[in-house]
Amino acid sequence: MIEVSKKCIGCNKCVPVCPFAAINMIDKKAVMNEACTLCGACVQVCPVQAITITREEGASRDLSGYKGVWVYVELSETGDNACASAASKASGHQAANHPKKIKQVTFELLSAGRRLADELGEELCAVLMTEKDHGYEKELGAYGADKVYMVEHDELFEYNTDIFSTVMVSLVTRHKPSVILYGATIQGRDLAPRVASTLYVGLTADCTALAIKDGLLLQSRPAFGGNIMADILAPNSRPQMATVRPNVMKLGEPVHGRSALVVRESAKLDKSLRRVKVLERKIDHGSATVRIENANIIVSGGRGMKTKEKFKQLEELSKLLGGVVGASRAAVDLGFKEKTHQVGQSGTTVSPKLYLSFGISGAVQHIVGMKASDVIVAVNKDPNAPIFNVAKYGIVGDINEIVPKLIEALKKRK
Ligand SMILES: Cc1cc2nc3c(=O)[nH]c(=O)nc-3n(C[C@H](O)[C@H](O)[C@H](O)COP(=O)(O)OP(=O)(O)OC[C@H]3O[C@@H](n4cnc5c(N)ncnc54)[C@H](O)[C@@H]3O)c2cc1C
Secondary structure, three states, X not given: OEEEOOOOOOOOOHHXXXXXXXXXXXXXXXXXXXXXXXXXXXXXXXXXXXXXXXXXXXXXXXXXXXOOEEEEOOEEOOOOOOOOOOEEEOOOXXXXXXXXXXXXXXXXXXXHHHHHHHHHOOOEEEEEEEOOOOOHHHHHHHOOOOEEEEEEOHHHOOOOXXXXXXHHHHHXXXXXXXXXXXXXXXXXXXXXXXXXXXXXXXXXXXXXXXXXXXXXXEEEEXXXXXXXXXXXXXXXXXXEEEEEOOOOOOOOOOOXXXXXXXXXXXXXXXXXXXXXXOOEEEOXXXXXXXXXXXXXXXXXEOHHHOOHHHHHHHHXXXXXXXXXXXXXXXXXXXXXXXXXXXXXXXXXXXXXXXXEXXXXXXXXXXXXXXXXXXXXXEEEOOOOOHHHHOOXXXXXXXXXXXXXXXXXXXXXXX
């Protein structure tokens, strides 16, 4: 319920920020009409705190009308692998010249969402906010979306917290989805909490597994430093919302030609909603070239490599294999490699075709970040090292002998 108290001074500030045209100024007092979604935009701008929103207690709400699994579609100007221009002025709509690409995490979430939607017997929908449609629905359909809610608007030319969360909240209010999944990316980690706080619903960050239990979304994630797995349910609020890191969910096979129904949605957006303006965007070439997130081959080293000098052998090995170097947190803490190379819970989650591990024990916080790799090869002198539990091929031996031999053998083959 939304209420306007006697404190209202009729200043009119709330009227233009309401994305749903739900406020009229009558006798110098703000009056909300039935279009109000309780999004809270007016509460934030009221200079005299005259507007209050009271929400129903979760347990007493009827949640039966909430249906469907939604996936937030993340677009990227550079794609997942590209090293974009070093610095670009983000002052205009220059992105329109190059169609943005759908980030791979979106397809991973659609693959997971398809499974959840089938189990619930509900629709899988993709939510796309864009300045211009470039036929994205074909790819979204191929990865399992039944429907694409498409919002096309000039103000959606680049990601902006206020604008995107306003659109998302209005779509949720209109269509009442049961589940929404976001990538645990810079964008998803910014958008999902804003939507959650506006709708007053829960959000589970960095889920490593999703399932359906008694009709609810079972959200699993490491807790207490990764020492336990927590299973989280949100029985009293909708939508149930989760973020998932890239490379955690297995990518399904696209079914080309499978189409999704496009539902075009309008949005009343105005520049005044945009409280943050991006003046300049800089991409650091140093870290952009690392991109362990999307590498096919990763040669990773841990504390067992002993010194920074010895760690350099892994650079040589990875070059010969056409891969990139990864590191355990211990190796990063010891200064063997920069943080951008760290694999694991507090680093990057990876799923290469080949993951080679040298002198890494296999702590749970490391394993959660690389266990989705297709083939894991581990070298460790300790036969009981936990890394062998996830490795397809294990070599019990000394890395000081094995790494140079591998380098030698690969050089001979070249
Ligand atoms: C909240 C939290 C978040 C964390 N996040 C991460 C994370 O993102 N990524 C991560 O990696 N860790 C993370 N950790 C740390 C994690 O718990 C471990 O401490 C870390 O992964 C250990 O790194 P390591 O395997 O390189 O070192 P160690 O556990 O010390 O293992 C070294 C291994 O090298 C082997 N070895 C030694 N010498 C040789 C040799 N000559 N030949 C062959 N093998 C040899 C040893 O047998 C041993 O198994 C996190 C911890 C916490 C609490």
